[in-house]
Amino acid sequence: MADTPCLGVAICTFNSADVILDCLESLLASTGVALRIVIADNASGDDTVTLLQDWAAGRHAYLMPENCPFAFTPAARTASLPLDGTASPGLPHRIRLVETGVNGGFAAGVNAALAVLAEDPEVDRFWILNPDSMVPPDTARAFALAQGPEAGFALMGGRVVYFDTPDQIQIDGGTLNRWTGVTGNLNVRGPHPGAPEPDPSDMAFITGASMVASRDFIATAGPMPEDYFLYYEEVDWALRRGALPLAYCPGGVVYHRAGTSIGSPTPWRPASPFSLYFKHRGRLRFMGRHFPAGVPTALLYSVAKAGQLLLKGYPVEGWTVLAASLGLPPSARVRARLSPEAQKRAF
Secondary structure, X not given: OOOOOEEEEEEEEOOOOOOHHHHHHHHHXXXXXXXXXXXXXXXOOOOHHHHHHHHHOOOOOOOOOOOOOOOOOOOOOOOOOOOEOOOOOOOOOEEEEEEOOOOOOHHHHHHHHHHHHHOOOOOOEEEEEOOXXXXXXXXXXXXXXXXXXXXXXXXXXXXXXXXXXXXEEEEOOEEEOOOOOOEEEOOOOOEOOOOOOOOHHHOOEOOOOEEEEEHHHHHHHOOOOOOOOOOOHHHHHHOOOOOOOOEXXXXXXXXXXXXXXXXXXXXXXXXXXXXXXXXXHXXXXXXXXXXXXXXXHHHHHHHHHHHHHHHOOOHHHHHHHHHHHOOOOOOHHXXXXXXXXXXXXXX
């Protein structure tokens, strides 16, 4: 229908076979909105692409996870679902699969999806969403229609909740210490529902797990910076917004399985060496780029963090933090997670 709002969705996948169908099925159940979904696959080494093709063709039945934290009805399909961005009978949503051919990192995948979406003049808002997320049926419409500031907005966030503990918030918006580069999560582990909405003026960035970019912002800031490979690209991107403010959508709730592919930290486990290397390398790279006066303090933080990990019995993790912060090459264990071509991009 002509009055149905349109929202672009950019999803970067890498070895996401265990989560991507949950994400897509929940998106297809979105009501009151027409979604233009572009999946950019970063040369997954698992069967992500084959699974998507089988699912779209009706050869793979979808089973909703038993612990899904909200109710939804998977979309009924009477025919195959095209993965070329064309319309599917009976569905207002469209999906396109793009194979990038190489794992160029999170931002590279997102940028590939955004470039395709930008060609559609109907799309003015671009929702960057992690594949290990599930979304209630009214979330997409909330993002499509949320009233931002009168002069427009750069990036809009909502509430990201832990999938496995859906009464706990993961992040309501990001904060930044400009002397150490350490980021924080507003309302982290706060109650959902129940925690008050954050003030967008308290935010330094919007989490890359779920953020909506305006077309005006992308025109101002350009593509997401790709040289981080993982982590800090969304923090850097937010600082490129000029006069455009950040915004918050109260109805933009997403349930996130944190760190399924790269081993990000959760309240129950430390980050993997792979995650730690890119996070702390990115933090120092970010500080050198935007707040060089804080680099010495940022390095002191790294020493303290490494010592904390060593004292807790995580020697590999502790030395990884130091190596990353000092710009040293990663360990063979970290490099082994990436293909030779991806290593050229990452290191």
